[in-house]
Amino acid sequence: MKRSPFKTSANTISSVSTIIGITLVLVLVGTLLIVSLLGSAVTGHYRGQVVVQIMIADDVEEQDAQLLKKHIEGEPYTSEASYLSKEEAAALMQEELGEEFVDFLGYNPLPASIDIHIKPEFSDEDKLAEIVKELEKNTAINEVVFQHDLLKQMNANLSKWSLGISLIGIVLLIIAIVLIVNTIQLAIFSQRFLIKSMQLVGATHWFIQKPFLRRGLWFGLLASLLALAVIFMLLYMFRSDLQDMINILQEKQRLLALIGGVLIIGLFLSGVATVYAVNRFIRTDADKLY
Numbered sequence: 001m002k003r004s005p006f007k008t009s010a011n012t013i014s015s016v017s018t019i020i021g022i023t024l025v026l027v028l029v030g031t032l033l034i035v036s037l038l039g040s041a042v043t044g045h046y047r048g049q050v051v052v053q054i055m056i057a058d059d060v061e062e063q064d065a066q067l068l069k070k071h072i073e074g075e076p077y078t079s080e081a082s083y084l085s086k087e088e089a090a091a092l093m094q095e096e097l098g099e100e101f102v103d104f105l106g107y108n109p110l111p112a113s114i115d116i117h118i119k120p121e122f123s124d125e126d127k128l129a130e131i132v133k134e135l136e137k138n139t140a141i142n143e144v145v146f147q148h149d150l151l152k153q154m155n156a157n158l159s160k161w162s163l164g165i166s167l168i169g170i171v172l173l174i175i176a177i178v179l180i181v182n183t184i185q186l187a188i189f190s191q192r193f194l195i196k197s198m199q200l201v202g203a204t205h206w207f208i209q210k211p212f213l214r215r216g217l218w219f220g221l222l223a224s225l226l227a228l229a230v231i232f233m234l235l236y237m238f239r240s241d242l243q244d245m246i247n248i249l250q251e252k253q254r255l256l257a258l259i260g261g262v263l264i265i266g267l268f269l270s271g272v273a274t275v276y277a278v279n280r281f282i283r284t285d286a287d288k289l290y
Helices: 009-047 062-073 086-097 101-105 125-135 148-189 192-200 205-237 243-283
Strands: 051-056 078-084 113-118 141-145
Touching: 009 148, 009 205, 009 243, 051 062, 051 125, 062 078, 062 113, 078 086, 125 141, 125 148, 148 192, 148 205, 148 243, 192 205, 192 243, 205 243
Parallel strands: none
Antiparallel strands: 051 113, 051 141, 078 113
């Protein structure tokens, strides 16, 4: 039985070192994904804190105000809506002031109101301006209030944060690509004469690439699983210090996103790096292989 050219002791050592090298790179990629997921969660949290307050006109009955609240709750931009009656507003104000101001004034000057918690995807200034403009058309609404300057500052800070993470991510991804390409290229280096021999006897590029690509994808899969094992082991070891971070990752299927991201990136980069390395040796002249 003919022995595969990949199954030699030297190639076995090379394969193990290649898998270890790719694993270390994917641990870095997985860490970057965790930072990105946490950054996205923090950004979504702060964007979800935007509140628009609706002041209801004094001549609107409470029943109609409750109907308005139900209508607003059904809008796509509403995460949550809470109603505060005139009497409840007066009671809160009295509690803060520590004295009965309604008896002193002879009437309750505070309007009933509805607080709308805006969904994160609608907290952009332009979208929020459209929402406010639409709400102001309702005759039952006397005034729409939101902290425009605070929102503007928050969006500016979150944009800087997102840009910073993106730039760091791009740099680290480029580093990961270069490292994986070099690692796989070194692994294929010992097979360069085999590649050239197959080319000289008329083998097509795909025929030459296929066994190397299959092995490269296998390396990528093993390295991805090992990288995930290392990441989860580290999270488990430091679970007491990283409990808040772990809780965030467990929300909204972020752990599945992490697992899927590492697997996809590992397979993709390994496949691309393998094809690149094999094609490089195919294009290299035979006398330059020595």
